[in-house]
């Protein structure tokens with residue numbers, strides 16, 4: 001569909017949901033004063049970072065300036081009260097997300113419900129449950145995970161093995177290790193349909209392993225060789241639900257379901273795949289606890305993933321596991337009969353927050369002809385009964401019209417974002433069936 005004129009190199013992702021509120025104000029201020037009226041409380045984090053490999057001097061200078069100013073702001077400000085007076089100099093960083101958006105919900109919770117107190121003599125041993133395939137997995141976390149998936153109806157856990165990781169990032173690497181044959185004729189190909197989560201290529205090739213290598217966009221993969229395909233659903237960065245796209249018979253799938261929770265997407269069925277990755281970072285927003293879990297059908301794969309983590313970090317912090325268990329139990333409690341006071345459930349709170357932010361960003365984008373956002377068909381969530389379209393934790397923003405480098409355009413207005421090239425969407429033109437079908441998945 002050439003008339004779409006949709007160059008994916010112009011597409012960029014604007015970080016995580018807590019930042020979406022910022023975009024709303026863009027349309028009100030007009031292009032020339034994009035950054036002049038932000039409220040300090042809206043600005044969540046600032047980093048200096050560079051994006052472009054081929055930069056002209058002007059852009060380079062501009063980046064240095066932005067980066068320097070960002071560092072200054074970081075040094076001088078630790079709280080809203082310490083906001084700089086010079087608003088024109090403010091840099092808005094939407095490049096990196098940090099899921100602090102649910103903090104207010106957790107602040108309202110009573111100590112008894114969610115606070116964990118640990119004495120110095122507790123959690124000393126390396127071991128948690130030597131009878132379990134994953135011997136460092138805390139039994140309390142197993143029950144909390146199984147219960148929450150049952151309550152939400154988003155994944156099957158019965159008869160499955162659970163492996164805990166230091167974030168789902170560690171489990172991703174553990175899964176690659178477990179699925180790549182140690183004596184293969186070459187490194188295993190690892191693919192994911194573009195646009196894909198920008199950390200996959202980095203994590204896959206970081207150690208230049210002989211076991212596996214990043215092989216790029218799954219749509220382009222046509223080798224008659226074994227491969228691992230990552231299916232991220234809902235997808236980071238574009239928010240669409242997905243299925244595997246390589247239809248070869250030599251593939252193994254890893255399903256990254258970090259966002260398969262009812263504040264981001266209607267839950268349709270309990271997911272039941274061979275390897276599913278979840279994380280506290282996105283489900284409850286506790287990214288700092290660094291707890292992820294894999295639900296694995298095959299015992300041998302679960303064992304190999306456990307071995308990876310054993311060699312890598314000799315297990316996963318018990319303190320974090322126990323804290324995560326307490327929080328997951330509190331979420332389940334808030335959804336069930338234990339919630340006698342009828343307090344707002346975590347998923348009600350987070351759904352409303354996401355819906356509100358998406359309303360704002362869509363209103364802002366609709367007021368200008370400069371940008372567009374994906375639209376998601378509504379479906380009915382089996383958990384909440386609500387009918388809605390995806391509410392991703394990030395926005396995949398397309399620059400329309402004359403602007404052909406959206407990232408640089410926003411950067412010139414001191415808004416730092418991450419362009420399509422980081423997600424494998426640099427040079428492609430969204431004009432053929434192949435790309436259209438991605439959007440329909």
Ligand SMILES: Cc1ncc(COP(=O)(O)O)c(C=O)c1O
Nearest residue numbers: 167168169197236258279281292
């Ligand atoms: C799709 C996806 N998977 C995994 C992760 C990493 O999660 P964790 O914090 O558990 O390592 C992220 C974080 O942004 C993500 O977007």
